[in-house]
Amino acid sequence: MRFCTRRATLRVHGAGARLYRKYLVRPRFSSTLASESVRGGQSGTQKSATASSTYSKIASSLYDVVIVGGGISGLSLAAGLKSSQYTSNLKIALVEGMPLASAKSWSPDPDRYSNRVSSITPASQRYLSQIGVWDHVYSERVQPYDDMRVWDGVSGARIHFDAFHLGTEDGTIAYMTENLNLQHALLSHLNDSPSDPPVMILDNTKVEAITKGQNFDDLDLSSWPALKLSTGDTIMARLLIGADGVRSPVRAFANIESRGWDYNQHGLVASLDMEWDDRQRIAWQRFLPTGPIALLPMPDGKASLVWSTTPKYAAHLKSLSASAFCTLVNAAFRLGMVDLEYLMSRVDEEEIREDFEWRDARLPIEAEGQQFPIRVVEVQEGSRASFPLRMRHCDTYVAPRIALVGDAAHTTHPLAGQGLNLGQGDVASLLRVVEKACQQGSDIGDEVVLQEYWAERYPVNHMMLGVIDKLQKLYCTDFPPIVGIRTVGLEVVESLDWVKKMIMKQAAGA
Numbered sequence: 271m272r273f274c275t276r277r278a279t280l281r282v283h284g285a286g287a288r289l290y291r292k293y294l295v296r297p298r299f300s301s302t303l304a305s306e307s308v309r310g311g312q313s314g315t316q317k318s319a320t321a322s323s324t325y326s327k328i329a330s331s332l333y334d335v336v337i338v339g340g341g342i343s344g345l346s347l348a349a350g351l352k353s354s355q356y357t358s359n360l361k362i363a364l365v366e367g368m369p370l371a372s373a374k375s376w377s378p379d380p381d382r383y384s385n386r387v388s389s390i391t392p393a394s395q396r397y398l399s400q401i402g403v404w405d406h407v408y409s410e411r412v413q414p415y416d417d418m419r420v421w422d423g424v425s426g427a428r429i430h431f432d433a434f435h436l437g438t439e440d441g442t443i444a445y446m447t448e449n450l451n452l453q454h455a456l457l458s459h460l461n462d463s464p465s466d467p468p469v470m471i472l473d474n475t476k477v478e479a480i481t482k483g484q485n486f487d488d489l490d491l492s493s494w495p496a497l498k499l500s501t502g503d504t505i506m507a508r509l510l511i512g513a514d515g516v517r518s519p520v521r522a523f524a525n526i527e528s529r530g531w532d533y534n535q536h537g538l539v540a541s542l543d544m545e546w547d548d549r550q551r552i553a554w555q556r557f558l559p560t561g562p563i564a565l566l567p568m569p570d571g572k573a574s575l576v577w578s579t580t581p582k583y584a585a586h587l588k589s590l591s592a593s594a595f596c597t598l599v600n601a602a603f604r605l606g607m608v609d610l611e612y613l614m615s616r617v618d619e620e621e622i623r624e625d626f627e628w629r630d631a632r633l634p635i636e637a638e639g640q641q642f643p644i645r646v647v648e649v650q651e652g653s654r655a656s657f658p659l660r661m662r663h664c665d666t667y668v669a670p671r672i673a674l675v676g677d678a679a680h681t682t683h684p685l686a687g688q689g690l691n692l693g694q695g696d697v698a699s700l701l702r703v704v705e706k707a708c709q710q711g712s713d714i715g716d717e718v719v720l721q722e723y724w725a726e727r728y729p730v731n732h733m734m735l736g737v738i739d740k741l742q743k744l745y746c747t748d749f750p751p752i753v754g755i756r757t758v759g760l761e762v763v764e765s766l767d768w769v770k771k772m773i774m775k776q777a778a779g780a
Contacts, residue, residue: 328486331505333363333470334714335704336497338477338520339513340366342388342449343676343693345456346403347511348469350701353401356708357701358465363472363505365497370473373453374461378411380570383448383541385653387574389553389566389687390445390452393779394694398455406455406462407447413569414442415551423558424607424748425757429764431774443553443778444687446566446574476500480510480523494715495523495671509704509715510672513693516662518678524669530662530681533742535561536584537684538577538656542599543648547571554643555685556603557745558610562685563602565643573646575599576684583614584656594619595654596646597626603642605629607748659683661739663732667724671715673700679727682735683742691779692731699726734776 335351337344348364351357390398398404421428433441460469479498483491483506495510512520521528547570555564561578568574577587577599587595594617601613609629616622662681667674676693703723707714744756763769 328489331503332361332491332494333505333507334360335362335509335511336495336505336507337362337364337511337513338497338518339511339515339676339678340364340368340370340471340473341513341515341676342452342456342690343697344511344513345453345460346398346401346694347513347675347697347700349403349456349459349463350397350401350697351704352460352463352465352469354701354705356705359467360708360714361467361470363470363507365475365477365499366471366473367476368474370453370457370471373450374457376450376454378408378451382650383411383568383572383574383653384450385539385541385574385650385655386449387446387539387566387568388449388452388690390447391691391777391779392442392444394691395445397694397698398452401459403452403455403459406458408451408454411447411451411569413446413551413567414440414444415446415553415567416441416443417550417552418443418555419552420555421557422745422753422757422760423556424753427757427760427764429760429770431770434767443774446568449690472499472501477514477519480519493671507715508671508713509720511700512672512674512678513676515677516660516681518674520672521664521674521678524672524674526667526669526672526674527665528662529665530660533578533659533661533683534580535578535659535683535746536581536656537659538575538579538584538587538654540575540577540595540655541568541650541653542573542575542596542646543650544571544573544643545645545647552643554603556642558602559607559746559748561742561746563599564685564687565599565603565646566687573643575646577602578659578683578685581658586614588654588656590617590622591619592649592651594622595649597622599646599649600630601626604633661735663735667696667727668717668720670717673720673723675700680731680735682738685742686734686738686777688734688738688777692734695730695779696723696727699723 337348344364344366348362351360351362395404416433418431419428431443433443460471476499477497478500481496481498483494483496485492491506494506494508496504496506498504510520512518514520551567553564553566555562560580560583563577564575566574566576579587587598590598598613601610605613605626613622613625616625660681661683664674664679667679675696677689679696680692682689682692700723703719704714707719712719744752747753
């Protein structure tokens with residue numbers, strides 16, 4: 271007794287192809303089945319039911335795309351795939367080790383801002399708008415800025431960027447918002463998406479192992495990644511996306527090398543209250559020998575601090591009282607390096623305050639809000655945190671049935687605020703490649719297809735990571751010859767508007 275199956279292929283025929291429609295073919299019975307049934311053997315109907323049950327079980331575990339990582343990169347790729355007419359019918363699963371319920375139900379608290387914020391370039395904002403996500407963002411928690419003032423903490427040399435140098439209609443350099451706002455918007459968009467099938471979100475679920483798939487009769491799934499989940503289930507992917515961060519399990523499974531180094535710096539973040547809401551949309555950054563300090567505008571007179579400094583200083587700043595911490599933040603934007611280092615060595619709150627006030631009184635009052643930001647008066651309780659800074663870049667972003675996006679592919683120093691935006695560039699590029707493959711009937715997991723994504727994004731990311739790395743090294747020293755060279759360079763760039771325009775357009779993703 272036999273039943274016949276059609277051999278499965280690994281190609282997607284048309285944009286809306288579905289795995290279980292392609293791979294699961296109902297058995298066709300030979301003329302001997304009926305006679306065997308009459309003779310008392312196992313009936314053809316029973317055999318058919320057994321085979322159909324087996325194949326249905328396999329079908330439920332097969333996905334066109336499995337995304338590991340429920341951060342902004344992973345969610346925005348899922349949203350992009352479901353928003354495209356060419357890929358909306360793909361069967362997609364997203365696996366995230368942490369629960370996403372808090373992000374999904376998040377609503378703004380006017381008195382509290384998360385310390386995890388991002389600077390969204392116009393290019394990233396356009397992508398989020400095109401896929402319908404930006405409409406779900408809480409606009410009252412978005413702060414655009416059109417002015418950026420950067421200076422050398424040793425020599426005092428300055429460079430100023432504004433709307434003129436960007437050349438866009440509204441002149442926005444970037445949009446500041448909390449990561450929770452973006453995650454909430456992405457989850458809301460996926461929840462409201464009319465696409466069929468919807469994205470299967472498997473949150474609070476860890477990937478315990480990734481292996482190669484197996485053959486099931488005539489179904490050749492040996493090249494498909496198989497993910498064993500903490501729920502006990504196993505799912506397989508035609509295309510597996512690693513959006514799972516710096517320590518990416520997907521990258522490890524693909525044996526993709528990631529190269530780079532640590533900076534021996536920690537990024538200290540905090541949510542701050544300013545002395546008043548002056549309505550100026552200015553981002554401030556000062557390069558200190560221990561690392562840059564940046565103050566980024568948020569709505570309602572709030573600001574986000576990103577202070578890159580030594581691990582020792584980061585621990586010291588987190589241990590201080592709220593008042594002493596705010597005093598040192600103000601000092602870091604105003605005082606010379608000798609005075610700042612002296613204050614950083616103090617621990618008594620009153621002593622720090624008095625020493626700073628005495629030194630600050632010598633500064634011209636008209637410099638407030640022009641040469642340096644207005645004062646910080648409060649740090650939100652529980653918002654101080656720090657993390658180690660590093661640079662990493664993978665040799666490639668793709669392997670057979672594997673693609674990496676965001677921090678899984680590259681990690682950079684936060685001094686330019688480009689981390690999330692590089693990831694959004696990856697997502698937009700990979701989406702175009704998958705769309706093209708679906709239109710042409712190609713296998714979306716074929717490495718030849720995926721190479722187009724790597725070829726487009728690697729040079730762009732490599733250049734940006736290299737520039738940021740060189741800036742970090744150039745400014746983390748007070749060696750006089752280096753200070754002199756960078757001062758001359760900064761002053762020359764400040765005098766050339768066309769150079770500043772070019773820099774701003776690259777940073778904005780134009």
